[in-house]
Amino acid sequence: MDLQGQDGLLTTWREGWRARGVAGWLVAALLTGFYVDLYFTDHLEPAARALGLPSKWMLYGAIYSVAMVGGAIYYLRAHGNGRYHRVRVGVNVAVQIALAFLLPLVMPWFGGEEFYFSYLWPLDWYKLHPATLASLPVHLALYSLLGSLIAAPLLAWRFGKRWYCSWVCGCGGLANTFGDPWRHLTSKRAAAWRFERVAVHTVMVLAILSTALLALDHVVGERHETLRLVVASAEPWSIKRLYGLVVGAVLAGVVGVGVYPLFGPRVWCRNFCPMAAVLGLAQKLGRFRIRVKPDMCISCGNCSTYCEMGIDVRAYAQRNESFTRAACVGCGMCAHVCPRGVLRLENAPPDERVRLPLAR
Amino acid sequence: MRVVIVGNGVAGIEAALALRAREPGATITIVSEESDHFFSRTALMWIHSGQLRHEETEPYERDLYARERFERVRARAVGLDPEAHTVRLAGGLAPLPYDRLLVACGSRPRPTPWPGAELRGVGHFVTHQDLAWLEREVWGGPSRGGSPPRPDAHLAATDERSPYRPRPDGHAARGGPPRHPVVIGGGLVGIEAVEVLLAAKLTPRFLVREEWFWPLALDRAEADWITGRLRAHGVLVHLGEHVEALEGEGTLARVRTDRASYDADVCVVAIGVVPNTDWIGDALARDAGGGVLVGPGLETSAEDVFAAGDCASVRWFHGARMPEPLWYTARAQGRVAGRRLAGDRADYARGVFYNSSKLADVEHTTVGLVSMNVEGERNWRFEERGAVRSTLRVVLAGERVVGMNALGRRWDHAVWIRWIEERRSLAYVLSHLAEASFDTELVPPLVVPRDAREAPPEGPAPSVIDAPLPAPEA
The missing domain is CATH 3.50.50.60 (FAD/NAD(P)-binding domain)
Known part of the structure; x- marks a missing residue:
């Protein structure tokens, strides 16, 4: 039987590992250590070979999938009475296992590419590198181009960025499953929101600029040595290497997952993911919104507390304002924990869009 | 000024x-x-379980008083x-x-009317100080979310009649959580107390004086669903049972009713405010x-x-x-x-009544005149038991819809208010239900089959109001 709201009370702050206690810090240290080891050493290569996997990255994919399945079981035990959660998390886990693990694993067996359909530019920053595109069969190159530049923003305009960030994306998937026990730790302070807006749009601009420079290098790099050296060389300070290191390894991996138990599971998605920034802009212009029932909010604070993106949902709910925030990934938790059914995620009918008070 | x-x-x-x-x-x-900061009293239950911290139940940031230059005493x-x-x-x-x-x-809290109100282990669940008492009784203290700032700042300037005085607890003497917790009072605070005890994996006894749970808002069939849910969670629900005394030597040991005497070590008295x-x-x-x-x-x-x-x-x-x-x-x-x-002229104008609540894990919406003993009242009822379980009751006075009471599904009360003000008929409302739906996405919509839609409404619902209310104009 479906119940739309929360079933039973959570005991979050009575569980030390979820409340920034010693166990929380220990888990954070372990996760950070794992990511440092993964990105900066080859310790996992022998283990991968022993398991018959082609590389440590495939082993990482396997561990990732297991962590997501375990986290999904945890999540659905707490919130699985809501149909939206069951469908969303089910799809997200299935996409991870099928498109981000099994398919890349087996495609090379049949002479195909190790291609990740569920990752698009600019999250998968390499996907639109000219060198990458040139190396792909035409249909996959077209998929990368059209998927990244047209389909993803268009879907975000129509359904909100949730279609990607909490239904498809692996980073979001891990955050919503393995990272779910810590979702209440995302900061709701105004200062955190200011940092988010500056940081995430900075990374977005850097992702676009660097990709454009790489394209420029592809066209004229042969004749411009300095350009090649700065943009695409193997020097550790080249733009290509720096972006990969800082954004790809440090921010997405080490920081993004390592601090789950301290600052919540969406540190990467909220503050640094360039894809989230692009889709967030499409969302602001699009149809997705959280509708608020008038004068029913009791200001209890559950919605804001359990927002993994740090949105102070209550501030809108108690002012009777339906709203669209660029950060919202549409996980549906605010509506789920609301004890008065005040909130509803929806894709507004086109004729109602103009009447929306678009929040700042 | x-x-x-x-x-x-x-x-x-x-x-x-x-x-x-x-x-x-x-x-x-x-x-x-009671407290330095304005907080949402309705959120006490989540602080108790550990779902929320005190600060998270405060609708405005703590610098509100400094920012707005509100002096506090x-x-x-x-x-x-x-x-x-x-x-x-x-x-x-x-x-x-x-x-x-x-x-x-x-x-x-409405004062405890039976002997034994002063026993250790007896308290209420309305104020911050009640919350702190029940946190100590059940968990031994607050969660890692902590206590509100300066919880005792008022103790230098209070008196013995205050409802905000700290209450001693029996956790240490007992050496652990209560084994026989009892909640008295079948209303919203009572059911919240039951829920916080369940969250701590205890098995509360729930003593309700009325023949069914919350007759102020629910009819018997609606209430039966709620009490059934509570029983499924292990709550010992007693209906129509009247408490006569709280007994013990300094510390609560038993609750005696008109039917039996029960072991009890903690008792939340939630008989209204x-x-x-x-x-x-x-x-x-x-x-x-x-x-x-x-x-x-x-x-x-x-x-x-x-x-x-x-x-x-x-x-x-x-x-x-x-x-x-x-x-x-x-x-x-x-x-x-x-x-x-500020010296302006302003009047408080109250429109159509509405409210929502959550009864255990079932959501409740009510709009208009429900269980109000309206003259000529009729009730159209529908119960859905499929992928979703829900009940919908539409209250009519003559041909006009004057109220609704719903469990299980989410409804936009604003649309129902409009229908009531527009004096809509039952047929109109039933054929426009989708407009008022506030269900979560992906939840299958409520479908009322034709025979149920055409079923004649029944007579008036039982009401705690004796004198019939004149029917609103048709």
């Missing part, structure tokens, strides 16, 4: 904010015994002198002079229940004194005068009161 507001709850704060917006220069002093108001325009405070503090005064001191107005004495005219009588502009019997929120006795649509103990009405009254304090 010196304005004093007694009460730091939703009515008091909303009034203070409305006043500040109008009068940047006014001196605004907020008197509160943590003390108990013990008297009011309308002639001298002063509020007397406990603890030997100097009386507070005012030019205008707002009484927004809310409710307090009463206006927290005994400190006012005869200074203001009050109703029989203690509520401060107010006019349409929330003015009291004394000049320059207004009242808002749970402690104010307002005139209801059916003519009776009593408090409206709801969050959103307190907020609306507070806003009106703020304008009155």
Whole structure:
């Protein structure tokens, strides 16, 4: 039987590992250590070979999938009475296992590419590198181009960025499953929101600029040595290497997952993911919104507390304002924990869009 | 201008904010015994379980008082002198002079009427201090979310009649959580107390005086669903059972009812709330229940004194005068009161009644005249048991829809209010239900089959109101 709201009370702050206690810090240290080891050493290569996997990255994919399945079981035990959660998390886990693990694993067996359909530019920053595109069969190159530049923003305009960030994306998937026990730790302070807006749009601009420079290098790099050296060389300070290191390894991996138990599971998605920034802009212009029932909010604070993106949902709910925030990934938790059914995620009918008070 | 507001709850704060917006220069002093910060009282249960921290239940950031220049006094108001325009405070503090005064001191738990109220292990679940007591009884103390700041700041300036005094607990003596927790009172606070005990993996005994749970809002079939859910969670629900005494030697040991005697080590008495107005004495005219009588502009019997929120006795649509103990009405009254304090003309206008609540894990929405003993009342009922379980009851007076009561699904009360104001028929409402649906995405919509839609409404629903209410015009 479906119940739309929360079933039973959570005991979050009575569980030390979820409340920034010693166990929380220990888990954070372990996760950070794992990511440092993964990105900066080859310790996992022998283990991968022993398991018959082609590389440590495939082993990482396997561990990732297991962590997501375990986290999904945890999540659905707490919130699985809501149909939206069951469908969303089910799809997200299935996409991870099928498109981000099994398919890349087996495609090379049949002479195909190790291609990740569920990752698009600019999250998968390499996907639109000219060198990458040139190396792909035409249909996959077209998929990368059209998927990244047209389909993803268009879907975000129509359904909100949730279609990607909490239904498809692996980073979001891990955050919503393995990272779910810590979702209440995302900061709701105004200062955190200011940092988010500056940081995430900075990374977005850097992702676009660097990709454009790489394209420029592809066209004229042969004749411009300095350009090649700065943009695409193997020097550790080249733009290509720096972006990969800082954004790809440090921010997405080490920081993004390592601090789950301290600052919540969406540190990467909220503050640094360039894809989230692009889709967030499409969302602001699009149809997705959280509708608020008038004068029913009791200001209890559950919605804001359990927002993994740090949105102070209550501030809108108690002012009777339906709203669209660029950060919202549409996980549906605010509506789920609301004890008065005040909130509803929806894709507004086109004729109602103009009447929306678009929040700042 | 010196304005004093007694009460730091939703009515008091909303009034203070409305006043500040109008009068940047006014001196605004907020008197509160219970807490430094305005918080959402409805959220006590989540603090108890550990789902929320205190700070998260506060609707505004803690710098609100500094930012808005609200002065705070943590003390108990013990008297009011309308002639001298002063509020007397406990603890030997100097009386507070005012030019205008707002009484927004809310409710307090209805006192325990049986012998044994003073036993260790007996308490309520309404105030921060009640919460701290029940946290100690059940968990041994607060969660890692901590306590509110300065929880005892008022103790130097209070008296023995205060509902905000700390209560001793029996956790240490017992060496652990209660083995036989009991909750008395079949209303919203009672069911919240049951839920917090369940969250701590205890098995509460739930003693309800009425024949079914919450007859003020539910009919028997609706209530049976709720009590069935509670029983499925292991709650020992007793209906129609009257408590006679709480027994023990200094510490609670048993609860005796008209049917049996039960072992008990912790007992939450949740038999309603009463206006927290005994400190006012005869200074203001009050109703029989203690509520401060107010006019349409929330003015009291004394000049320059207004009242808002749970402690104010307002005139209801059916003519009776009593408090409206709801969050959103307190907020609306507070806003009106703020304008009155600023010297503006403003009236509190109450529209169609509505409310929502959560009963265990089942959501409840009610709009209009439900279980109100309306003349010529008929009730159309539908129960859905498929992928979704829900009930819908539409109340008619003659052919006109005057109310609805729903469990399980989410509804937009604003649409129902519009239908009631537009005097819609049952047939109209049933063929437009989708417009009022507020269900979560992906939940299959409510489908009422034709035969159910055409089923004749039944007679009036049982009501706790004796005198029939005149039917609204058709």
